[in-house]
Each structure stands twice: as structure tokens, then as C-alpha cells.
Amino acid sequence: MVLGINNTPSIEPENLEDLLQEGYQLIDVREQDEWDAGHHKHASHLPMGEVVEKIDNFNNNKKYIFVCRSGARSERVTNFMISKNVESYNLTGGMKQLKNFTDEIYNLEGNSGQII
Numbered sequence: 001m002v003l004g005i006n007n008t009p010s011i012e013p014e015n016l017e018d019l020l021q022e023g024y025q026l027i028d029v030r031e032q033d034e035w036d037a038g039h040h041k042h043a044s045h046l047p048m049g050e051v052v053e054k055i056d057n058f059n060n061n062k063k064y065i066f067v068c069r070s071g072a073r074s075e076r077v078t079n080f081m082i083s084k085n086v087e088s089y090n091l092t093g094g095m096k097q098l099k100n101f102t103d104e105i106y107n108l109e110g111n112s113g114q115i116i
Contacts, residue, residue, distance in 0.1 A: 008075050008078050008082075009082070009089045010075075010090045010091070010092045011065050011089045011090070011092065013091060013097045013098040013100070013102075014101045016040075016098060016101065017101075017104075020042050023062070024062075024063045024064065024065050024089075025065070026043040026064075026065050026067060026091075027043065027044050027045075027064055027065070027066050027067070027077075028043040028044065028045050028046070028067050028095075029046060029047060029048040029067070029068050029073055029077050030045075030047065030048075030067075030068050030069060030073070030095070031047055033116070034069060034115075034116055036108050037107055037115070038099075038106065038107050038112075038113020038114045038115050038116070039095075039106065039107075040095075040098065040104050040105055041104040041105070041106055042104065043067065048068070048077055051077050051080065058081065058086045060085060060087075063088075063089070064081065064088045065090075065091055066078045066081070066088060066089070066090055066091065067090075067091040067098065068094050068095070069094045069115065070093065070094040070096055074090050074091060074094060077090075078090040099115055
């Protein structure tokens with residue numbers, strides 16, 4: 001784990017699969033159309049605009065990794081979650097970078113997904 005540009009705790013995409021095996025939770029904060037086109041098989045979907053109202057759904061005993069298309073939105077969410085004492089990390093480079101390190105990106109039909 002490293003600190004991102006704004007000192008946000010970050011995860012490099014090549015380490016994601018191992019961290020998911022260790023029990024980290026991956027949360028995709030992109031919009032519905034982005035999610036539908038392609039998302040990580042083990043991600044949960046929570047659009048950025050819904051994070052504040054769903055804050056009580058997060059467990060302080062779990063570790064969360066947030067992802068968006070490029071890492072900017074998920075960095076904002078990560079910083080918000082940290083301010084609420086939830087252990088959180090931003091996925092560096094977002095889905096655009098992650099696609100280079102995993103074959104686990106699918107669309108709603110279960111076919112190979114694309115990043116939009």
C-alpha cells in the first residue's frame with residue numbers, strides 16, 4: 001500500500017486480487033451505466049452520490065477498496081470514509097488500470113466487460 005498524490009492510502013491494481021483473497025471489500029463508485037458495461041466480478045456497486053446516505057452500512061472492522069474509472073472519484077470517497085474512521089483505500093488508476101491486471105471484468109450479461 002502506498003500514499004496517493006494527495007496522501008490518500010492507495011492500492012496498486014496489481015495487488016488487488018491478493019487483497020480480495022485476504023478479505024478486503026471492493027466497492028465500485030461509478031454510475032450505473034459504467035457498472036453495467038463492465039465491473040470487477042467481486043465488486044459491490046455503490047454510486048458515489050449514495051455513499052453518504054449508506055455510511056451506516058460500512059463495518060469499522062472491515063477494509064474497503066474504492067474504485068472508479070480513473071481513481072479521482074474513488075479518491076474522494078476514500079478520503080470521506082477515512083474521515084468517518086472506516087479503513088479505506090483508493091485503487092490507483094481505477095478501472096482503466098485494473099483491466100491490465102485482471103480477467104475478472106464482466107458486464108451485466110456475464111460476458112467480458114468494457115470500461116467506459
